[in-house]
Amino acid sequence: MMRQRVNRQHAHTVVSELHGARCQALLAVCPTEKVIVGPIYLEADDTWHRFYLDAGLLFWEEGSEPNEDDDLLDGECYVDWCSALDVRGVRVSSIKMAESVLTLSFENGAHVVLKHGPRDDATSIVALEGKKSEAKVPH
Numbered sequence: 470m471m472r473q474r475v476n477r478q479h480a481h482t483v484v485s486e487l488h489g490a491r492c493q494a495l496l497a498v499c500p501t502e503k504v505i506v507g508p509i510y511l512e513a514d515d516t517w518h519r520f521y522l523d524a525g526l527l528f529w530e531e532g533s534e535p536n537e538d539d540d541l542l543d544g545e546c547y548v549d550w551c552s553a554l555d556v557r558g559v560r561v562s563s564i565k566m567a568e569s570v571l572t573l574s575f576e577n578g579a580h581v582v583l584k585h586g587p588r589d590d591a592t593s594i595v596a597l598e599g600k601k602s603e604a605k606v607p608h
Contacts, residue, residue, distance in 0.1 A: 470597060474531045474532065475487065475518060475529060475530075475531040476529060476530055477520075477527055477528070477529035477566075478526060478527070478528055478529075479526065479527055479566060480525050480526050480527075480566070480567075480569075481566060481567050481568075482495060482527060482565075482566045483563070483564065483565050483566075483590065484529065484564035484565075484566075487511075487518070487561050488511055488561060488562065488563060488564075489560050489561065489566055490513035490514040490560065490561050491513060491514055491558055491559070491560055491561075492511065492512070492513055492556045492558070492559055492560070492561060492575065493512040493513060493514075493515070493533075493551075493557065493558075494510065494511070494512035494549075494550060494551050495509070495510070495511050495512075495549075495550040495554070495556060495581075496509065496510045496535055496547045496548065496549060496550065496551070496553040496558075497509045497510075497547070497548045497550055498540050498545055498547060498548075499545065499546060499547075499548045500542075500545050502542055502591055504591075504594055505520065505591040505592060505593055505594070506583065506591075506592050506594055507540070507545065507592070508520070508521040508540060509521065509550075510533070510534070510535045511573075513561060516531060516532070517531070517533060517534070517535075518531050518532075520529070520571075521532035521592065522566075522569070522571055522583055522584070522585035523585060524585070524586075524587045524589075524590045525569040525585065525586050525587040527566040527571055534555045535547060538566075544602075550581065550597065553597070553599065554575070554579040554581070554597070554598070554599040554600070554602055555577070555579065556575045556577065556579050556599075556600075557600050559575045559576055559577045559579070560575065560576045561573070561574070561575060562574045562575055562576045563577075569584055569585060569586040569587070569589075570582060570583070570584045570595065570604060571583045571584075575600075577600040578600040579598060579599045579600045580596060580598055581594075581596070581597055582594075582596040582597075583595060584597040
């Protein structure tokens with residue numbers, strides 16, 4: 470039986486389809502002001518996922534790979550959160566969207582928390598913490 474693709478456009482949701490999936494890559498599109506973030510790419514169990522927040526909603530699409538020509542504007546680059554958080558090969562423990570906040574957690578204790586409310590101009594990084602220390606990972 471064919472697996473259903475993961476797609477979301479919700480204010481409140483849990484992406485349970487990816488619980489237990491092994492992270493292979495986690496890339497964020499970031500401008501020079503590194504406290505905000507554009508689209509994010511997660512490769513898990515050999516499948517790419519592209520997601521972003523806008524106006525309190527999570528937009529999630531399975532199958533979109535990173536593409537510099539489509540993703541990056543002048544002054545933007547991909548930031549390798551997978552290496553910074555030490556989550557390559559680590560299983561996803563949860564992905565939750567509620568109250569304009571997305572939390573992506575891993576079995577090793579690393580997590581990413583992003584916020585983009587209805588009145589916000591951009592998505593901000595609330596937390597980007599790896600397993601090795603409680604200090605925030607530079608972004």
